[in-house]
Amino acid sequence: MKLKLALVAGFLASAAAVSAQDDPVIMTIGGEPILKSEFEYIYNKNSSSSLDKKSLDEYVDLFVKFKMKVMEAKERQLDEMPTYLKEYQSYKDQLILPYLVDKESEEKLAREAYERMKTMVDVSHILIKTKDQDTVAAYKKINDIYAQLKKGGDFAELAKKYSECPSAAQGGRLNYIKPFTTVYPFESMAYNTPVGSYSRPFRSEFGYHILLVNSVVNVENSLRLSQIFKRDTPQAKASIDSILQAIRGGAKFESLVFQSDDRDGAMRGGDLGWLVPGRFPAELENAARKLTKVGEVSDVVKTQFGYHILKVKDLTPMESYEQMLPELKKRLMKDSRAMTVVERSRAKLEREYAYAKIEGGLDPFYEIAQDTTLPYYEWTSRIQNLEAPLYTVSGEYYPQSSFASSFKAKKDIYDSVKDAAKKNTTESHKTIARYKEYYQISPREFVDLAYDKYINEVLTGLYKESLLKNNSDLRYLLKEYSDGLLLFDISNKVVWTKANSSVEDLSKFFEANKAKYKFDSPRYRGTVIRCADKKTQAEVSKMVKSLNPETLEEKINAKFNVNNLTKVKVESGLYAKGANKAVDQEAFGVKGAYSDSDFPFVVCTGEMTDMPNSYKEVKGPLIADYQNKLEEEWVNRLRAKYNVKVNQDVLKTVKQNN
Numbered sequence: 001m002k003l004k005l006a007l008v009a010g011f012l013a014s015a016a017a018v019s020a021q022d023d024p025v026i027m028t029i030g031g032e033p034i035l036k037s038e039f040e041y042i043y044n045k046n047s048s049s050s051l052d053k054k055s056l057d058e059y060v061d062l063f064v065k066f067k068m069k070v071m072e073a074k075e076r077q078l079d080e081m082p083t084y085l086k087e088y089q090s091y092k093d094q095l096i097l098p099y100l101v102d103k104e105s106e107e108k109l110a111r112e113a114y115e116r117m118k119t120m121v122d123v124s125h126i127l128i129k130t131k132d133q134d135t136v137a138a139y140k141k142i143n144d145i146y147a148q149l150k151k152g153g154d155f156a157e158l159a160k161k162y163s164e165c166p167s168a169a170q171g172g173r174l175n176y177i178k179p180f181t182t183v184y185p186f187e188s189m190a191y192n193t194p195v196g197s198y199s200r201p202f203r204s205e206f207g208y209h210i211l212l213v214n215s216v217v218n219v220e221n222s223l224r225l226s227q228i229f230k231r232d233t234p235q236a237k238a239s240i241d242s243i244l245q246a247i248r249g250g251a252k253f254e255s256l257v258f259q260s261d262d263r264d265g266a267m268r269g270g271d272l273g274w275l276v277p278g279r280f281p282a283e284l285e286n287a288a289r290k291l292t293k294v295g296e297v298s299d300v301v302k303t304q305f306g307y308h309i310l311k312v313k314d315l316t317p318m319e320s321y322e323q324m325l326p327e328l329k330k331r332l333m334k335d336s337r338a339m340t341v342v343e344r345s346r347a348k349l350e351r352e353y354a355y356a357k358i359e360g361g362l363d364p365f366y367e368i369a370q371d372t373t374l375p376y377y378e379w380t381s382r383i384q385n386l387e388a389p390l391y392t393v394s395g396e397y398y399p400q401s402s403f404a405s406s407f408k409a410k411k412d413i414y415d416s417v418k419d420a421a422k423k424n425t426t427e428s429h430k431t432i433a434r435y436k437e438y439y440q441i442s443p444r445e446f447v448d449l450a451y452d453k454y455i456n457e458v459l460t461g462l463y464k465e466s467l468l469k470n471n472s473d474l475r476y477l478l479k480e481y482s483d484g485l486l487l488f489d490i491s492n493k494v495v496w497t498k499a500n501s502s503v504e505d506l507s508k509f510f511e512a513n514k515a516k517y518k519f520d521s522p523r524y525r526g527t528v529i530r531c532a533d534k535k536t537q538a539e540v541s542k543m544v545k546s547l548n549p550e551t552l553e554e555k556i557n558a559k560f561n562v563n564n565l566t567k568v569k570v571e572s573g574l575y576a577k578g579a580n581k582a583v584d585q586e587a588f589g590v591k592g593a594y595s596d597s598d599f600p601f602v603v604c605t606g607e608m609t610d611m612p613n614s615y616k617e618v619k620g621p622l623i624a625d626y627q628n629k630l631e632e633e634w635v636n637r638l639r640a641k642y643n644v645k646v647n648q649d650v651l652k653t654v655k656q657n658n
Helices: 002-022 036-046 056-075 082-100 103-116 135-150 155-162 166-170 184-192 236-248 253-259 263-267 282-289 321-334 338-352 363-370 376-384 400-421 426-434 443-470 472-501 503-512 534-543 549-560 581-586 615-641
Strands: 025-029 032-035 119-129 173-177 202-204 207-218 221-231 271-274 301-303 306-317 389-393 396-399 523-531 568-576 601-609 644-646
Touching: 025 036, 025 056, 032 036, 036 056, 036 472, 056 472, 056 615, 056 644, 082 443, 082 472, 103 321, 103 338, 119 135, 119 155, 119 166, 119 184, 135 155, 135 207, 155 166, 166 173, 173 184, 184 202, 184 207, 207 282, 221 236, 221 253, 221 282, 236 253, 236 306, 282 301, 282 306, 321 338, 338 443, 363 376, 363 400, 363 443, 376 400, 389 400, 389 443, 396 400, 400 426, 400 443, 443 472, 472 503, 472 615, 503 615, 523 534, 523 549, 523 581, 534 549, 534 601, 549 568, 549 601, 581 601
Parallel strands: none
Antiparallel strands: 025 032, 025 644, 119 173, 119 207, 202 207, 221 271, 221 306, 301 306, 389 396, 523 568, 523 601
């Protein structure tokens, strides 16, 4: 709390100083000062569009209305609603994240990933998992296996015997991997180990590994292949050689593909699809990777299946680094290698704010975490009163109690994960999956993790406040988003929801302004009855003369549509010319407009009109007008409530973008 108050006080003091010196008040609304920089930022941003360019005076009026509505939203405490806080915090985190990233590390990792994406590595591995926090036994076991390898042991046999990965049955073979498909330590070892060699033992989040690189293939170009194939028979080699000779002599590949023994493929022009590492025999893939142009044809390739001639049907070069960089950055931050960026960014913040951890400061928390007999009320009370120094920031000491709230929240999660680990239920599995970083770590490791998260929040909080203080564009962009959220919420409550939900108010507004909604062309209001035969049409024509229009449809259907026999189709509504072909013919006099072999005879009953009967018939434009009325009344109330004073001298100095 002490740190938070210090940050807020420092930020406000700095902001006030900047305001007084360089940023005059351009207007006050309800006594609240609006700085010139904020108005200037929003004005130039919104007036840059040539589609809706406002004069400065026009924009002052729009800005004042906007600010009054936001003030009203805050007065109603809409800025304290959970939905607003969640959306605002999410946007703030997203906006600030790029500033927190160590650019040098990000660039280095993005470039590394791009270069690695040019190849794929065929790997095998031996995995020894770390169980029950006993990493010593796992480490000893992996080193014993490593010693056997160095003595000439067979990798595949050792994998079958010792590896705790499902791939053990295949001698540890995982086939091809590429960047972002495995955890970063595994990927790095795969790309840094020579072909045919095995790595030293190394650790990932899954345990200890030894990795063998079987081969590397170049995938810088994506290839789509066609083939001519001959099965391995005594005559096959001579046959395939003569086909290749003909192609080299100028014959078209496509004209010879029907000599292929792959009949189904030949019907598709020999198409093999896109070359995927591991999908085809190694000999075929290696030959294909040597082809670099569309239309290029290989020499004869021998595989276990027979003889092949390959042709590049299509080729897609890998995108440039610059083209792929935005996507690479996104993938970096979702990948385990993001920790490298985070760690270097964190180290940079520690240096910037002169952070130092006090030796022994976490000891009471270690004791509490390890003592499972302590009652909840006792340990939660104890941590609130720990006043020994825990860390320093910018030369100021902060007590152990500053970590108390964060520690308690995270220990509650850690304890729930420990409890879940003792059960075997769907909910316990969900708990473990949700908080997997707390699963299978010791109490001491938990304290270190919880403290690390806390300090990261402290340092990033400091950086965020400093960033917002010094970067006016970022500060105003965030404020603009916040105000936009509040404007939406308050407008929804005061105008939009009311205009759409109050039937009584809409009806009154319609009756008071009925003449305004006169149709621009005549409409036919009535019922259309389409009949299956002329006799039914005659009976319907007699009935409609005596029936109440409100019950007409129900009674017509009841009389003529019985025993699963449909003799009439009935519909009622308000029709403009062109909306219904039967109405066009019978009411608007368009000869030959209607034609239906199943229901060829029509009866229409109703009237032509140029006025709507109720608001429902003009609901769209009516609601828009009613919203405008509510908006106007609301703005008038706001003007009466919030006194507005504009400093014209300052307004004249506003810089306008051309």
